[in-house]
Amino acid sequence: MSTPALILLLVLVGALTYLYRYAMIGLFASRNLPAWLHALCRHIAPASFAALTASALFVAGGEVHFAVDSARPWAALVAVLVAWRTRNVLATIGAGMAALHLFKLVF
Amino acid sequence: MAGSGTSAGAEFLAGCRDEAPLLLGVAPFGMIYGIAALSAGVPAWLAQLASAVVFAGAAQLVIVQMLAAGAGFLPIALTSGLLNLRHVLYSASMAEYVRHLPRRWRLLLAYVLTDEAYAVAVLRYQRREAATPPHGESGASRNTASTQPVDNAAHADLRHWYFLGAGFTLWAGWQLSTAAGLLFGATIPAAWELDFAVPLTFIALLTLLLRERAGQAAALVAALGALAFAALPYKLGLVAAILLGLAAGAWTVHRLERAR
Structure with a gap:
């Protein structure tokens, strides 16, 4: 993406984010949040992170690859196990990075 | 404090x-x-x-x-x-x-x-x-x-x-x-390969977020959707996958409420 396009994108996302933050304390301060929006918001983060993780691990150049001889998916599996056992973000990132470099020695 | x-x-x-x-x-x-x-x-x-x-x-x-x-x-x-x-x-x-x-x-x-x-x-x-x-x-x-x-x-x-x-x-x-x-x-x-820390961060946050059935359904469907729509240009498949995940989450909430 060209730099001008990237600037436009960042300003757009920034403006939108600011509007979200100002919405209920400024624009619609006298109204309540609709129930459907409340329900929708709960699932946005899990859906986004899951889609991005799956894509980062198994999609390259518009194609799906389940490469068993690639370090990243295995390192991600270690990270999932550590995340599940410790529920600690930094431990997960640390273990995942360490596993990546260990698996790179193997593959 | x-x-x-x-x-x-x-x-x-x-x-x-x-x-x-x-x-x-x-x-x-x-x-x-x-x-x-x-x-x-x-x-x-x-x-x-x-x-x-x-x-x-x-x-x-x-x-x-x-x-x-x-x-x-x-x-x-x-x-x-x-x-x-x-x-x-x-x-x-x-x-x-x-x-x-x-x-x-x-x-x-x-x-x-x-x-x-x-x-x-x-x-x-x-x-x-x-x-x-x-x-x-x-x-x-x-x-x-x-x-x-x-x-x-x-x-x-x-x-x-x-x-x-x-x-x-x-x-x-x-x-x-x-x-x-x-x-x-x-x-x-x-x-x-420190860029790999970004998906690792997503994995860590995802694990913390997946406490309820509907959120799990949303995440699973979104992940599968990301693979199913991988061929769509400009990574539009990610948007489709997230929307499908949201629908799955909403459907699960609806189904769980009816089951009660």
Whole structure:
């Protein structure tokens, strides 16, 4: 993406984010949040992170690859196990990075 | 924790102090963002500017991850725009506390209404409410308040200064950790593959978020969707996958409610 396009994108996302933050304390301060929006918001983060993780691990150049001889998916599996056992973000990132470099020695 | 709110400055500093421990958790994300932005080809000045303009860690990580994967303008805008929608929830939750403030205050506080500032500030508002009945607490820190009940009652509500202090502290920490990541990132060999820290961050956050059945369904369907729609151009498949995940989450909620 060209730099001008990237600037436009960042300003757009920034403006939108600011509007979200100002919405209920400024624009619609006298109204309540609709129930459907409340329900929708709960699932946005899990859906986004899951889609991005799956894509980062198994999609390259518009194609799906389940490469068993690639370090990243295995390192991600270690990270999932550590995340599940410790529920600690930094431990997960640390273990995942360490596993990546260990698996790179193997593959 | 917080002081008894005798002045605007004291409230501001109390907000700074209570927010400070959260910076330990925020700083690594700022650094990972800075490093990943550089490896995605974002100019350093623009990556730093984004931390001030967007000022939302998860969305910034999503943007650089998608840029690195070659996603187009629209998919990135839609995905990060959707992800940040949760800030409407914080805004709604804060509304009752800041509604009475002048517009310029609300415009300012909206800018610092991030996940971490919200978490600290909302506790302050709830704590004060719980402590409102006189003589409700016996702690030494409340002595000033209980010996001057008239002053306390007549005192203007200065908790927005606390909110601002918390928000400002997080803002400064986010800018500094971004800068550190950009400085550090420029010297790190690509062989370290630190860009992989971004999906690892998503995995860690995802694990914390998956407490309920509907969220799990949303995540599973979105992940499968991301693979099923991988061939769509500009990574539009990610947007489709997230929307499908949201539908799956809503459907699961609906089904669970009917089963009860």
